[in-house]
Amino acid sequence: MYILSSLALLFGLATASNHVVHDDAWQPDHILRVTAQNYSEACTERYSTLVNGSSPGPELRLKEGQVSWIRVYNDMKEENTTIHWHGLTAYTAPFSDGAPAASQWPIPAGHFFDYEVKPEIGTAGTYFYHSHVGFQAVTAKGPLIVDACNDEPYHYDEERTILLSDFWSAPDDQIVAGLRSSNFTWSGETEAILVNGHSRQQTNDTGDCKLASIDIEPDKSYRLRFIGATALSFLSLAIESHDVQIIEADGHYTQPLNTSFLQIASGQRYSVLLAAKSAADLHSAPRRHFYLQLTTLARPEVLTNFAVLQYPTDDSPADLTTVPSPPPLPVAEIAQGWLDYELAPLHPDPQFPHAHEVTRRIVIDVHQNVSDHVIWLQNGHDWVETTPASPYLVDIYTGRLNPDASYRRAVARGHGFDNITHTFPAQIGEVLEIVWQNQGTVDNGGVDAHPFHAHGRHYYDIGGGDGRYNAAVNEERLKTAPQPVQRDTSVLYRYRKETQPLAPSGWRAWRIRVTSAGVWMYHCHSLQHMVMGMQTVFTFGDRADVLAQSGGVDQAYLVYGGEAYGNETWAPHVQEFK
Ligand SMILES: *[C@@H]1O[C@H](CO)[C@@H](O)[C@H](O)[C@H]1NC(C)=O
Ligand SMILES: *[C@@H]1O[C@H](CO)[C@@H](O)[C@H](O)[C@H]1NC(C)=O
Ligand SMILES: *[C@@H]1O[C@H](CO)[C@@H](O)[C@H](O)[C@H]1NC(C)=O
Ligand SMILES: *[C@@H]1O[C@H](CO)[C@@H](O)[C@H](O)[C@H]1NC(C)=O
Ligand SMILES: *[C@@H]1O[C@H](CO)[C@@H](O)[C@H](O)[C@H]1NC(C)=O
Ligand SMILES: *[C@@H]1O[C@H](CO)[C@@H](O)[C@H](O)[C@H]1NC(C)=O
Ligand SMILES: *[C@@H]1O[C@H](CO)[C@@H](O)[C@H](O)[C@H]1NC(C)=O
Ligand SMILES: *[C@@H]1O[C@H](CO)[C@@H](O)[C@H](O)[C@H]1NC(C)=O
Ligand SMILES: *[C@@H]1O[C@H](CO)[C@@H](O)[C@H](O)[C@H]1NC(C)=O
Ligand SMILES: [Cu+2]
8 A cells, every 4th residue: 555645636725635546455344246146035036236145235334433444346247336325424535425426436347446434423323235326226235233432322132133125026127127118117016025135925935935034032132123125115014922112213322112013114224122032931922933024015015024033942943934824913004104203312412403593495396297208206307317417526526516506596496406407405504494295196196105315414304294394383293292313214104095186195304404515315215216216416515615525536536437446457546535
């Protein structure tokens, strides 16, 4: 490793970063290798994008306050890839958020990229990583756990990670082509709900797929980390004869909240405490395994799948090829607005932005329309990876995108949206209230639920409800509720299956202090909806704010396949920012 002191900086600014060649003498903290290959899940072989050869990929454990370098190899033959560290506020290093066309050029096939990831102090909790390109994240993902540098506030003997995902037998390219086609072809509903990559639909299925088994021991306490890494499914889950206590949502500790079930949407995470049964109680129980039952919510079809919570036994462990029928628990229905105005932060946050601090309210109407193809629109606009010619963050550094001019246009239009750059620009110091307003589809008034996810800093989730958002009414409701929790993904419920075209049918409201300069995607986390345009981009700060944070950057990052991206014969020229 040597320092490139002679490299000319693009903007002649003092820089906070070191210029380093990541050659053979340099070691990343973690390595992830992305491939595309045939892979069997749910008793079916499918051509899938995988991390380290499996789905989910390996669990990463990072420490809060500490920089980790994660090298991601794109070992595919044709496709681009990126990895997004879902839930981490990735503003300590530009280009490391993993959002193609927003914060970085994608990693070309045959290349690799070194991500600089630093979880902030106070963000210990449950996350995941996933590709942000096309439909790859249906399989290309894995758990990411941030460990605390000090004592955790809750105590437990052991922990288990439970990552939930979806399965389609059609490959990614076929699903994307169908969704983007003028001859629209829906992917179909999920064919299986996978628990840590395992699922079996029927006892009589042919193949060696099995139910997932989660081993626990009597008299111990467990932290179960649930990760909603589904592509589409919004799930209800419950464990036979075990109640749990929620202690964490999206990387933030909460006041303990007892519940007999969880609802978890694509992109959300919850940690719960589970007290295992005592040896004495188990002795009188009819069996030593209990089913975890998962049901899809708010979709035209209901799918119920299972996993097993297994206590030690000498004679009769659960047969993991037997699918319980009928389901041991009642099949769940949706609880609209679940935990809204109920979940409380473990410690109230003095930074919570109150109503009188709000500088701008941005209402984003979302609905589906059919033009030359079927699209999801935000205030009349769809956004997909190919919308900008080059990534916005790159354009801010090169001066091609002027967030200031974009901000002035957006404010003049009154929507908060700049229709030239297709961004929602915001200035540092603003306090935004962002309202996602659900509407019936233009053709038949259909309504869907959408898990909206924010990159960058988390927002305060100030609630949700039916109809159209009314700030005064919501403010009254907040007065009797605990302080809102911070989250990175929350559900825009639909409240009904259909209404009149464009009629308001549910809202979700967020507040955020604009502090971290950068380019942050705000989007529905359903992969199908993303492919159909349900994505937006916020830019925080102007060019000077971005440069003040990072210093100048090299050309190496500013072109597709540039010198910051390594390959078989090229050691990447990297800037280490923090
Ligand atoms: C992924 O696989 C590579 C080798 O293919 C290995 O070096 C690396 O440690 C693996 N990553 C994790 C997080 O296990
Ligand atoms: C993957 O499986 C399909 C059919 O299941 C087969 O046609 C194809 O050749 C396989 N691809 C590879 C790379 O093994
Ligand atoms: C990979 O990304 C580049 C830059 O965005 C784009 O031009 C190219 O078409 C992409 N390749 C594929 C196979 O999608
Ligand atoms: C449209 O898609 C359907 C379903 O995949 C297919 O049967 C039909 O042939 C397609 N039509 C055209 C014109 O491509
Ligand atoms: C498998 O079982 C399901 C119901 O559990 C039944 O509908 C189906 O016909 C069975 N398939 C075969 C091949 O026996
Ligand atoms: C929550 O559950 C725990 C453990 O079962 C119990 O001790 C506690 O009293 C419950 N709290 C409430 C508010 O019900
Ligand atoms: C829906 O799409 C049609 C066809 O592109 C267009 O004429 C109409 O204005 C759109 N309506 C809305 C509300 O977006
Ligand atoms: C942008 O919006 C303005 C005002 O709303 C409108 O006059 C203009 O035509 C729009 N431009 C584009 C490219 O959509
Ligand atoms: C590897 O990267 C270097 C530097 O960007 C580039 O000149 C070279 O063409 C790349 N090799 C391949 C095979 O893409
Ligand atoms: Cu959606």
